[in-house]
Amino acid sequence: xxxxxxxxxxxxxxxxxxxxxTYHSEGHSGQYYTLPxxxxxxxxxxxxxxxxxxxxxxxxxxxxxxRPPALELxxxxxxxDYSKPPLRYVLYGDIGTGKTMSLCHALHYCYSQxxxxxxVPDAHLWVKNCKELLPSxxxxxxxxxxxxxxxxxxxxxxxxxxxxxxLKTTQRYVWTKRESTEKGQPLGELIDxxxxxxxxxxxxxxxxxxxxxxxxxxxxxxxGAFKLAVAVDGVNALWGKTSLKKExxxxxxxxxxxxxxxxxxxSVFKPRSAYLPSELLGEEGFDNMEPFVxxxxxxxxxxxxxxxxxxxxxxxxLQHPHSRSEEGKKELIxxxxxxxxxxxxxxxxx
Amino acid sequence: MCVSLxxxxxxxxxxxxxxxxxxxSKDARVPESELSPEEKELQxxxxxxxxxxxxxxxxxxxxxxxLISKFINMMMQDGNKILARGIMTQTLETIKRKxxxxxxxxxxxxxxxxxxxxxxxxxxxxxNCKPIIGLASVQKGGKSYQVPVPLTDNRRRFLAMKWLIxxxxxxxxxxxxxxxxxxxxLLAAFAxxxxxxxxxxxxxxxxxxxxxxxxxxxx
Numbered sequence: 403x404x405x406x407x408x409x410x411x412x413x414x415x416x417x418x419x420x421x422x423x424t425y426h427s428e429g430h431s432g433q434y435y436t437l438p439x440x441x442x443x444x445x446x447x448x449x450x451x452x453x454x455x456x457x458x459x460x461x462x463x464x465x466x467x468x469r470p471p472a473l474e475l476x477x478x479x480x481x482x483d484y485s486k487p488p489l490r491y492v493l494y495g496d497i498g499t500g501k502t503m504s505l506c507h508a509l510h511y512c513y514s515q516x517x518x519x520x521x522v523p524d525a526h527l528w529v530k531n532c533k534e535l536l537p538s539x540x541x542x543x544x545x546x547x548x549x550x551x552x553x554x555x556x557x558x559x560x561x562x563x564x565x566x567x568x569l570k571t572t573q574r575y576v577w578t579k580r581e582s583t584e585k586g587q588p589l590g591e592l593i594d595x596x597x598x599x600x601x602x603x604x605x606x607x608x609x610x611x612x613x614x615x616x617x618x619x620x621x622x623x624x625x626g627a628f629k630l631a632v633a634v635d636g637v638n639a640l641w642g643k644t645s646l647k648k649e650x651x652x653x654x655x656x657x658x659x660x661x662x663x664x665x666x667x668x669s670v671f672k673p674r675s676a677y678l679p680s681e682l683l684g685e686e687g688f689d690n691m692e693p694f695v696x697x698x699x700x701x702x703x704x705x706x707x708x709x710x711x712x713x714x715x716x717x718x719x720l721q722h723p724h725s726r727s728e729e730g731k732k733e734l735i736x737x738x739x740x741x742x743x744x745x746x747x748x749x750x751x752x
Numbered sequence: 753m754c755v756s757l758x759x760x761x762x763x764x765x766x767x768x769x770x771x772x773x774x775x776x777s778k779d780a781r782v783p784e785s786e787l788s789p790e791e792k793e794l795q796x797x798x799x800x801x802x803x804x805x806x807x808x809x810x811x812x813x814x815x816x817x818x819l820i821s822k823f824i825n826m827m828m829q830d831g832n833k834i835l836a837r838g839i840m841t842q843t844l845e846t847i848k849r850k851x852x853x854x855x856x857x858x859x860x861x862x863x864x865x866x867x868x869x870x871x872x873x874x875x876x877x878x879x880n881c882k883p884i885i886g887l888a889s890v891q892k893g894g895k896s897y898q899v900p901v902p903l904t905d906n907r908r909r910f911l912a913m914k915w916l917i918x919x920x921x922x923x924x925x926x927x928x929x930x931x932x933x934x935x936x937x938l939l940a941a942f943a944x945x946x947x948x949x950x951x952x953x954x955x956x957x958x959x960x961x962x963x964x965x966x967x968x969x970x971x
Contacts, residue, residue: 456849459853460849460852460853460856461852461856462853462856462857717852717856718852718855718856718868719848719852721848721868721869721870721871722815722869722871724813724814724815725815729814730814730815733813733815750841750845750848751841751842751844751845751848751870752815
């Protein structure tokens with residue numbers, strides 16, 4: 403397989419060099435790499451953690467640290483065999499260690515390799531605090547969320563524009579007495595249908611997923627071949643108890659990969675200290691997801707902490723004179739315990 | 753809302769005058785040789801006389817800033833220090849974000865002038881808000897006059913902080929968060945604009961207008 407390597411090496415200082423390239427290896431662990439702004443707009447209009455989005459806006463650039471869990475995930479993706487049913491990867495770890503960021507890093511890799519991305523930024527949004535709930539028109543026992551569904555369809559359209567004209571529907575879908583989508587229409591029309599008509603948007607979501615599932619397997623044709631990456635953040639939301647009254651779950655695919663990350667913040671009815679897959683997914687979730695490849699995400703080690711500290715110094719973020727001294731650095735290590743999110747919140751006001 | 757801790761009041765606000773204030777910073781202990789004679793006397797006094805109990809909000813770390821602590825105490829309502837401290841940290845963060853964004857977007861020539869450190873912005877803004885001269889009400893011959901009067905440092909600092917907080921609480925849009933309002937007001941005061949600095953100037957003008965009554969002050 404031909405891997406396209408395009409990279410620009412910009413060195414600011416030897417300990418922390420900025421690479422914007424799609425090909426990473428073990429040696430780059432701890433260094434920052436820049437996400438091109440066009441990619442951020444297309445791929446991540448909604449998928450990045452909110453504090454990271456603020457950081458992008460403040461520093462005028464989006465830099466992600468290359469860390470071992472993301473590297474592991476990317477190496478698995480490179481080596482996997484795609485003619486067999488897809489492998490499932492679950493990123494797990496304590497709060498604030500960087501699961502969502504690693505997921506976004508791997509997703510960016512998939513995007514630059516030209517995969518089709520199905521990204522659910524936070525499954526908890528579908529499961530709790532719902533403002534509008536309609537009984538579904540297609541199946542009597544299901545409930546729909548029109549706002550969430552149409553939002554998701556809009557984002558899906560932005561991310562996967564080039565695929566929309568290529569893929570065709572395989573069967574006829576009837577939305578109401580007067581509206582229906584014929585067989586062989588491009589996928590773009592299906593999505594427009596869902597965005598324009600709020601009532602049937604959840605059914606459109608189901609139809610889209612079904613189409614992708616059927617067509618991802620046809621990898622032998624030259625033009626129609628594509629790889630599908632399904633990324634779900636907060637996957638434990640899909641099996642746990644919901645604060646809505648009814649919900650159900652299906653997931654089967656072929657010829658692609660399923661990347662997921664667990665998330666404790668936002669999950670309902672779970673204690674704060676639970677972070678292992680068995681605790682957060684619950685029995686039903688665990689049985690459904692199994693077999694999966696677990697990838698553990700932990701706090702920064704010394705080299706990564708050093709790199710993060712130097713990055714903040716370089717971007718003029720650490721302003722307090724004491725934080726720039728050795729003692730201040732030791733204080734920061736002590737206060738944050740090298741946890742990425744706590745360190746970020748501390749450095750924000752120092 | 754209040755966390756139920758069994759707090760025993762160790763520190764009272766009324767101490768005997770000979771009690772000394774605690775100094776939690778790490779540079780408090782200086783070796784004998786580097787002190788001048790007056791400072792040596794002070795050190796001896798410290799070994800003998802009693803010291804007040806330290807507040808639980810003071811730390812020995814160099815990140816501790818007495819002015820910021822005073823401002824947090826003034827913002828606090830119903831003893832909710834956690835909320836007040838959270839608002840203060842969010843204010844500092846917002847100020848820093850705005851300034852750093854401006855810094856990164858401006859060309860290299862203008863970068864030197866932009867002050868990114870939220871602490872220096874806060875100190876300078878507070879200095880710009882402090883009035884130099886105040887007015888006191890003096891009764892003479894059945895009528896009370898507004899007499900221009902010098903102010904102590906503490907009083908000036910108190911007035912500046914009070915004006916900042918009341919301005920942000922009362923005169924801003926209802927739906928904005930306190931940290932947003934504070935950061936806008938502090939950045940304006942840093943540039944010598946905004947309502948608080950205007951209020952200070954109004955006070956100065958009133959004092960200037962009432963110059964004639966300055967002799968009514970007998971202290």
